[in-house]
Amino acid sequence: MSGRLADKVAIVVGAGQTPGDTIGNGRATAVLFAREGATVACVDRVAAAAEQTVAQIVSEGGTAFPVVADVTQEDACREVVAAVLERGSRVDVLHNNVGIGAGDQTPSRIDPEAWDRIFDVNLKSAILPCKAVLPIMRERCAGSIINISSVGAVCAMPTVAYKASKAALNAYTQSLAIGNAKYGIRANVIMPGLMNTPMAIDGIAAATGVDKQTLIEQRDAMVPLRGKMGTAWDVAHAALFLASDESGFITGVALPVDGGQSARIG
Numbered sequence: 444m445s446g447r448l449a450d451k452v453a454i455v456v457g458a459g460q461t462p463g464d465t466i467g468n469g470r471a472t473a474v475l476f477a478r479e480g481a482t483v484a485c486v487d488r489v490a491a492a493a494e495q496t497v498a499q500i501v502s503e504g505g506t507a508f509p510v511v512a513d514v515t516q517e518d519a520c521r522e523v524v525a526a527v528l529e530r531g532s533r534v535d536v537l538h539n540n541v542g543i544g545a546g547d548q549t550p551s552r553i554d555p556e557a558w559d560r561i562f563d564v565n566l567k568s569a570i571l572p573c574k575a576v577l578p579i580m581r582e583r584c585a586g587s588i589i590n591i592s593s594v595g596a597v598c599a600m601p602t603v604a605y606k607a608s609k610a611a612l613n614a615y616t617q618s619l620a621i622g623n624a625k626y627g628i629r630a631n632v633i634m635p636g637l638m639n640t641p642m643a644i645d646g647i648a649a650a651t652g653v654d655k656q657t658l659i660e661q662r663d664a665m666v667p668l669r670g671k672m673g674t675a676w677d678v679a680h681a682a683l684f685l686a687s688d689e690s691g692f693i694t695g696v697a698l699p700v701d702g703g704q705s706a707r708i709g
């Protein structure tokens with residue numbers, strides 16, 4: 444542990460993960476934040492998923508506790524912040540990792556209910572935790588908020604709802620950054636590219652029936668850097684930088700973590 448987040452309190456929303464062979468973005472970020480000295484509130488809708496992340500952190504000597512909440516509900520978000528404040532008076536970092544794409548379709552086939560569900564989860568899961576945390580951060584004139592979007596926000600995708608919702612999350616984060624700059628609160632968004640995570644591999648393989656190894660090879664082939672997907676640790680390390688004071692003059696940025704995929708544009 445090198446202490447890049449020493450004495451900080453971080454809330455990681457979506458800190459559990461889809462079951463699978465590798466580690467997910469939210470869990471890796473929670474674990475890395477704790478390794479760097481943060482006390483981490485591991486928030487997830489699924490109690491067992493949050494508890495597994497906490498167990499991993501505690502087994503490594505870190506400090507974390509689970510909070511079970513559906514963060515698309517405003518009251519639940521207020522309760523998350525209240526649960527964190529019961530243990531101390533500050534929230535230094537809010538990391539919003541929740542995102543879904545199941546049921547997405549092309550423009551001619553998109554189902555309005557799927558569109559609503561994807562938008563609801565992908566935006567409210569960031570907007571409502573931010574709304575609940577901002578008064579606490581404003582009081583202390585400090586804080587770092589990190590939203591997890593996707594490189595799909597800026598790259599071509601055949602399906603529409605996930606892309607449009609992540610583009611909206613990028614736009615939201617810019618407003619969040621500018622509206623809160625005078626309070627010393629920073630807000631940035633990470634755009635992961637093709638990552639080898641359970642959500643992407645085990646989840647998509649189960650949904651499409653494509654064999655996992657075939658899916659891995661197809662995704663690897665699309666990545667410019669070394670022809671290999673990234674891992675959740677790549678997202679976690681970018682988040683660590685944005686959470687830490689090292690990025691103290693960076694706000695309103697959309698950072699691709701994508702092995703060069705978005706650099707192909709133009």
Ligand SMILES: NC(=O)c1ccc[n+]([C@@H]2O[C@H](COP(=O)([O-])OP(=O)(O)OC[C@H]3O[C@@H](n4cnc5c(N)ncnc54)[C@H](O)[C@@H]3O)[C@@H](O)[C@H]2O)c1
Nearest residue numbers: 457459460461467468469488513514541542593638642643
């Ligand atoms: N894996 C990739 O290739 C890739 C690429 C681009 C972007 N992303 C983004 O990364 C994020 C997901 O990464 P992950 O690997 O941690 O996913 P994951 O599915 O493994 O973990 C997400 C966690 O969020 C929880 N969750 C879902 N809805 C919730 C809700 N309403 N309230 C509280 N918790 C909820 C789930 O229970 C799960 O534990 C998403 O925002 C996704 O869009 C992933």
